[in-house]
Amino acid sequence: MLETIQAKVGDFSPAERRVARAVMAHYPAAGLETVAKLSERAGTSAPSVLRFASRLGFNGFPEFQQALRDELEARNASPLAAMGAGADTQRHHTSAVPGRSLPAQFVTGIERTLERLPANELGSAVSLLADTHRNVTVGGGRFTGLLAKYFVQHLMQLRPKVRDLPDAAVPRADAILRLGKRDVLVLMDYRRYESATLDAAQKAAKSGAKIILLTDRWLSPVASLATVVLPASVDSPSPYDSYVPTMAIIETLIAGVLEELGDEAARRMQSFEALSQELSLIE
Numbered sequence: 001m002l003e004t005i006q007a008k009v010g011d012f013s014p015a016e017r018r019v020a021r022a023v024m025a026h027y028p029a030a031g032l033e034t035v036a037k038l039s040e041r042a043g044t045s046a047p048s049v050l051r052f053a054s055r056l057g058f059n060g061f062p063e064f065q066q067a068l069r070d071e072l073e074a075r076n077a078s079p080l081a082a083m084g085a086g087a088d089t090q091r092h093h094t095s096a097v098p099g100r101s102l103p104a105q106f107v108t109g110i111e112r113t114l115e116r117l118p119a120n121e122l123g124s125a126v127s128l129l130a131d132t133h134r135n136v137t138v139g140g141g142r143f144t145g146l147l148a149k150y151f152v153q154h155l156m157q158l159r160p161k162v163r164d165l166p167d168a169a170v171p172r173a174d175a176i177l178r179l180g181k182r183d184v185l186v187l188m189d190y191r192r193y194e195s196a197t198l199d200a201a202q203k204a205a206k207s208g209a210k211i212i213l214l215t216d217r218w219l220s221p222v223a224s225l226a227t228v229v230l231p232a233s234v235d236s237p238s239p240y241d242s243y244v245p246t247m248a249i250i251e252t253l254i255a256g257v258l259e260e261l262g263d264e265a266a267r268r269m270q271s272f273e274a275l276s277q278e279l280s281l282i283e
Helices: 002-011 014-025 035-042 046-055 061-075 079-084 087-094 102-116 119-130 144-158 169-177 195-207 244-261 263-278
Strands: 135-139 162-164 183-189 210-216 228-232
Touching: 002 014, 014 035, 014 046, 035 046, 046 061, 102 228, 102 244, 119 183, 119 210, 119 228, 119 244, 135 144, 144 162, 144 183, 144 244, 144 263, 169 195, 183 195, 195 210, 210 244, 228 244, 244 263
Parallel strands: 135 162, 135 183, 183 210, 210 228
Antiparallel strands: none
16 A cells, blocks of 8 residues: 555645655554544645545545555464465465466566566665675564575675674674664565564664665565665465565675676675685685
């Protein structure tokens, strides 16, 4: 819903735009308020709120709010809850590509993700990651922590000043305390969103660090703090969300940084390779 509002905000009247901004600034809570409360928050009239919902394609404000509630339920869904939903859930995971083989479903997820990534967002992410004057810290969650480490090990070979965000309490606190205006914090946060990730983002934002967020289409709460948001499809034939499209985003970022740094990255890769052989880290 947030993406839909962002995409349509340019088509709204000035009054409707104020409603849209009020909803986006306090998403999704503002959208679940009464018409009177939301119009007061937006500094506009109740009819403007109703026209805002209509402009989004809803038959009234209650239908808009029901869509928000449905989205919240989907955002908080766990694999166990998905299994409990039975056949309906299975259809939810596979209906996007009916009749397709499992490999084709993953390919479709990658294609949809890359097609929908805003080019300016992707370009901004590459520029931040390729700025060797900045420190880059990458953190993930329960499952995406593995993807974060994969990303870090590639970036380390292309540029200096890269580290992962530790899981252990003391090293993690130290890493977050050191974030400043010359830092980029890359966070991966997917439903069910993790409070520790939001806490890190809030501290980073206060310190002036730039935040790149990799998330799902429902958007992590970190999105409101992020400089760049890169959403991925998570549709899967199983109750577990798929991170295959997220891996495609990571690979795209790696390729972009390599291209942006050019010879500088090539020289570092050569030095990295030579030292790794000298230390018997690789054969």
